[in-house]
Amino acid sequence: MSDVILSVQDLTAEVDGNPILKGFNLEIKAGEIHAIMGPNGSGKSTFSKILAGHPAYTVTGGEIVFLGQNLLELEPDDRAKSGVFLAFQYPLEIPGVSNVDFLRVSYNAKRKHEGLEELDAFDFDEVVQSKVTLLKMDPSFLSRSVNEGFSGGEKKRNEILQMALLEPRLGILDEIDSGLDIDALKVVAGSVNALKKPENATLIITHYQRLLNYILPDVIHVMADGRILMSGDKDLALELEAKGYDWVLEGEAVGA
Amino acid sequence: MTIESIPVESTLSDVGNLGGTTKVNRADYLLGLLSLRGELPSELGRLQERRDRAFSLVHDRAIPTTRDEEWRFTDLSDLLRLQFQTRLPSEIGFPQLEDFLLPESTNSRLVFVDGVFAPALSAVDDLPDGVLVGNLVAGAELVPALPAYLANQPGGDEVFTALNTASFTDGAIAWVPKNSVVEAPIHLLFVSTTEALSHPRCLVVAQAGSCVTLIEEYVSLSEGRYFTNSVTEIYVEENAEVRHTRVQRDSVSAFHIGKTAVSQARDSRYTCTAVSLGAKLARHHLEIYQTGEQTDTTLNGLTLVDGDRVGDTHSLIALSQPYGTANQVNKTVVRDRAHAVFNGKVWVPKAAQMTNAAQLSRNLLLSPKARVDTKPQLEITADNVKCAHGATVSQLEDDEVFYLQSRGIPADQARKLLTYAFAIDVIDRISVSSLRDTLTRLIRVQTS
Known part of the structure; x- marks a missing residue:
């Protein structure tokens, strides 16, 4: 069982008293890419935010075990330092903080947590430049304020750059493909593939099958009304694309 | 009711007395300041x-x-x-x-x-x-x-x-x-x-x-x-x-x-x-x-107050000619029981056609007892102008703090970083680098 990265059991959660997750189960092993698909309002994004520890959501039952530890006991920053990374659907703009300073503070927080020496601006520059090259990004990204005035595609690539630096054990990509044109999508997907390592895992949250043409998942889950209704391999995504989500939802209704 | 009315009355008469004496004192006090005036060479x-x-x-x-x-x-x-x-x-x-x-x-x-x-x-x-x-x-x-x-x-x-x-x-x-x-x-x-x-x-x-x-x-x-x-x-x-x-x-x-x-x-x-x-x-x-005509005016303001201090900016942009441009951003960061004030007047009379003016008042309150009074005051009678104004009073957004936390930065440090960023945006507009560096250091200290 040592290769289990994430194990979620019977998770229930609510926001402002409204139940959003209603008995959610998931297990992700090292080296795997999982995709959660589902219609809007199914609870996909909620699940990703709960993993990262967003304060607006209250977990009312069940457990989340990440690398053998109870994730729900950790503060959001401790989760990040332990290796959980959430690429935001809507990355925030922080005028006044340069991207490179933000990345360094974040990178050093993780190094400190791992008992490593923090890097000064000079040494960090070397690290970040190598990632920028790997992701084929424009170096001018670094000197600009975090996400300020970035296009939708640039914001998503900036999320991937952060992921590349922090090298998480579990990378969660929340709607990383929404709002991207096909060229930007290929770049983002290529970056995610380039960062794949056997000891890490990736969870893709998406509404559209299109992304999965470029990032091949090992397991696809279909989510609706706060639960996973069906799991399968990549063919499931194609079937969903052809038949629509109603097909799964109707099957569920008949089964019930 | 009777019991309540007694203190109310006495308070009122106190205020009356105080107002009376204060008025005298305030004139006397000003005369006292005036008496210290120097001789003009x-x-x-x-x-x-x-x-x-x-x-x-x-x-x-x-x-x-x-x-x-x-x-x-x-x-x-x-x-x-x-x-x-x-x-x-x-x-x-x-x-x-x-x-x-x-x-x-x-x-x-x-x-x-x-x-x-x-x-x-x-x-x-x-x-x-x-x-x-x-x-x-x-x-x-x-x-x-x-x-x-x-x-x-x-x-x-x-x-x-x-x-x-x-x-x-x-x-x-x-x-x-x-x-x-x-x-x-x-x-x-x-x-x-x-x-x-x-x-x-x-x-x-x-x-x-x-x-x-x-x-x-x-x-x-x-x-x-x-x-x-x-x-x-x-x-x-x-x-x-x-x-x-x-x-x-x-x-x-x-x-x-x-x-x-x-x-x-x-x-x-x-x-x-x-x-x-x-x-x-x-x-x-x-x-x-x-x-x-055709003047260009840029006003950037930053006020940081804490403790029980007061920081007040009263500005007036009095336009009187066509084709003027005015851009104003005033920011305040208010902690503890401190109090910030912004009153921004912009006059655009009929003679000032084709004016392009924008005013923004942004205020960050960092404690429940911190207070800000902001009052944009645009008086526009010209009919062919672009004038925009806005005022925001906010605390740090949970979502912003969470975004930084999700990158491994502790909540406390995230709040400081966001406060610093809010303020430094104004300092970054100063062209003299040694002054900019000094102020950056001071802002870093005051926001940590």
């Missing part, structure tokens, strides 16, 4: 008429109360507790000024100690021909036109402006002749050392086609309860450019009331970045008077 004799007028104006007035519309949010009662005497200026040397000197202004610096010009600490050299930077007295000798400018801006009847006009002795002058470009920033450094009353005065005249950078800075060597009452007059003539940075770093026990009055002629450009970090009570009047 004879070289400035031609100014005597304006000075006499200011004197009689102040003579019949009182320190404003919160019943005065212009002082509604800022209570000057605490000022009345301070007593001042005429003092000799302190002897200070370069070692005490070390932290305040700017390498960019090594040869373009005037220093005033408790309001008195300190020639030994000042240095003016290598300026372009015809540029005059010095004490007002020297200026009056060398520039015959000077009295036509001094104490001649609109708004001079405001009580503290008039008190300054009636009282100042020394002052800074920067005279930049036609088409002259002064590369070195002119640093006007006002140092307070003791519990004194001072009336710093600056006059800047940028003649047609000239360009000058001005740093007006108020600092303290003590934690004293002094009172600085400054007036700066700036004339930006046709197609000239003035880049002005005003830094208020007074003692947190001090009172600072400052006026910046700017006249902008046709095609002129004026930028003011005003940073207010110190003082128990700081008030800045910033007034722009447009006298010709």
Whole structure:
């Protein structure tokens, strides 16, 4: 069982008293890419935010075990330092903080947590430049304020750059493909593939099958009304694309 | 009901009495301040008429109360507790000024100690021909036109402006002749050392086609309860450019009331970045008077207050001609029980067609007892203009803090970083790098 990265059991959660997750189960092993698909309002994004520890959501039952530890006991920053990374659907703009300073503070927080020496601006520059090259990004990204005035595609690539630096054990990509044109999508997907390592895992949250043409998942889950209704391999995504989500939802209704 | 009515009545009568006595006290107190006025050097004799007028104006007035519309949010009662005497200026040397000197202004610096010009600490050299930077007295000798400018801006009847006009002795002058470009920033450094009353005065005249950078800075060597009452007059003539940075770093026990009055002629450009970090009570009047068309005005403001301090900015952009552009951003960061005030008037009369004006007031409240009063006041009668304004009062957003936390940055550090970022945005607009670095350091300390 040592290769289990994430194990979620019977998770229930609510926001402002409204139940959003209603008995959610998931297990992700090292080296795997999982995709959660589902219609809007199914609870996909909620699940990703709960993993990262967003304060607006209250977990009312069940457990989340990440690398053998109870994730729900950790503060959001401790989760990040332990290796959980959430690429935001809507990355925030922080005028006044340069991207490179933000990345360094974040990178050093993780190094400190791992008992490593923090890097000064000079040494960090070397690290970040190598990632920028790997992701084929424009170096001018670094000197600009975090996400300020970035296009939708640039914001998503900036999320991937952060992921590349922090090298998480579990990378969660929340709607990383929404709002991207096909060229930007290929770049983002290529970056995610380039960062794949056997000891890490990736969870893709998406509404559209299109992304999965470029990032091949090992397991696809279909989510609706706060639960996973069906799991399968990549063919499931194609079937969903052809038949629509109603097909799964109707099957569920008949089964019930 | 009966029981309740007794204290109410007694409170009311108290207020009445207090109001009565306070009114007398406030007039007396102002007379007391006026009695400390210095003698005007004879070289400035031609100014005597304006000075006499200011004197009689102040003579019949009182320190404003919160019943005065212009002082509604800022209570000057605490000022009345301070007593001042005429003092000799302190002897200070370069070692005490070390932290305040700017390498960019090594040869373009005037220093005033408790309001008195300190020639030994000042240095003016290598300026372009015809540029005059010095004490007002020297200026009056060398520039015959000077009295036509001094104490001649609109708004001079405001009580503290008039008190300054009636009282100042020394002052800074920067005279930049036609088409002259002064590369070195002119640093006007006002140092307070003791519990004194001072009336710093600056006059800047940028003649047609000239360009000058001005740093007006108020600092303290003590934690004293002094009172600085400054007036700066700036004339930006046709197609000239003035880049002005005003830094208020007074003692947190001090009172600072400052006026910046700017006249902008046709095609002129004026930028003011005003940073207010110190003082128990700081008030800045910033007034722009447009006298010709197609002027460009940029006003950036930042006020940081904590404890029970008060930081107040009252600005006026008075347009009167077509094709003017004005951009104003005023930011405040308010902690503890502190109080920030912003009142921003923009006048766009019928004559000011094709004006493009934008005003934004952004306020960050960092504690439940922190308070901000913000009042954009746009008076527009021209019908073919673009005018935008906005005011936001907010706390740090949970989503912003969460975003940083999700990158491994602890919540506490995330809040500091976001506060710093909010403030530093204004500092980044300052072009003089050593000053920008110093202020960045100060902001970092004040936001951590």
